[in-house]
Amino acid sequence: MKVKICGITDPDTAIAAVGFGADAIGFVFAESKRKVELDKAKEIIAKLPSDVMKVGVFVNEMAEEIEKIAYYAGLTHIQLHGDEPASLSEKLTLPVIKAASIENNDSVREIKNFPCEFLLLDGPKGKYRGGNGLAFDWKNINLDILSEKKIILAGGLHEGNIEEAIQTVQPDMVDVSSGVETEGKKDLQKIKIFIKKAKGSLTRRITV
Template identity: 65%
Template sequence: MKVKICGITDLTTAIAAVDYGADALGFVFAESKRKITEVKAKEIIAHLPKEVIRVGVFVNESKERIEEIASSVGLTHVQLHGDETTVFSESLSYPVIKAISIHDEQSLKTIENYKCEYVLIDGPKGKYRGGNGLSFDWNSISAEDLKDKKVILAGGLHDKNVEEAINLIKPYMVDVSSGVETEGKKDLNKIQSFIIKAKGSQTGGTRNEFIYTAE
């Protein structure tokens, strides 16, 4: 199981997460308590191994600005967490992760519209578009809903429930931010515990086994 630690704001946490086995790190460039500057993100990314997926999180940002930041800091993927259209997501030159907040059946249907590289299914919107620590009813998702999608599961995950979530949803990757924090700061012990639980949750393949390869 692949793991993404989102909301990275310092080098110590980034390096520790990678050492513990994180496959991807997320850097938030939208309004958030975890928002990072381009200068800081570039500094951190410069110290990361090349195989680590480096994701920039944006909310209703212009294409030009997204491309500029991605190129400047060294992103490998772009995560769209706003009201971006399918046309917009397909216009970007970087692999796209489109986030969908799950709150009813209609929100599930929007997954079908996006032909991007990954679909991130998240909990309901809170104060911010993501990273609110809110989960959704995992039992409301069926295999048919996620057919032929590279699914990243987010929303309310932590080391006590990630195994259950993985077994129910069978995603390509799990994404966590607030679930590995203590008093609003990344907690290295929680990061390590989360990654151990996530990667030890399955010994077999996933629903997306045909693309279960290194990035």
């Protein structure tokens, strides 16, 4: 099971997360309490291994600005977390992760044809587009609708529910931000436990 740790703002946390087994690191460039300065993101990315995904999170940004930031910082993937049209995704030169707030099967159907490498299924919207720590009802969503898509599960994940989440949804990757924080700051112990449980749960699901 691949794991993305999102909302990273300092190199020590990023390096530690990768050391624990994180496959992707997310950098928020939209308005958020986890927004990272462009030069800081560039500094962090320069210290990460080449095989780790470096994902930039944007909300309703212009394609030209996304491309400019991605090139300067060294991003490998673009996460669109707003109301971006398919035409914007098609303009981008890097692989796209399209995030969507999931409430019911209608919201799943709305995104099934969006052009992207991954669909990120997030919880309900809160103050910000993501990172609100809210989960959707995994068991009452028909993910067969998205059978041809690679799925990233996000929203309300933490060490206490990650194994159940993976068992239920069986995504290609899981994404966590607030679920590995203590008092609004990334907690290395929580990151370590989350990654260990996420990666261990796949083995148990296969062998049952």
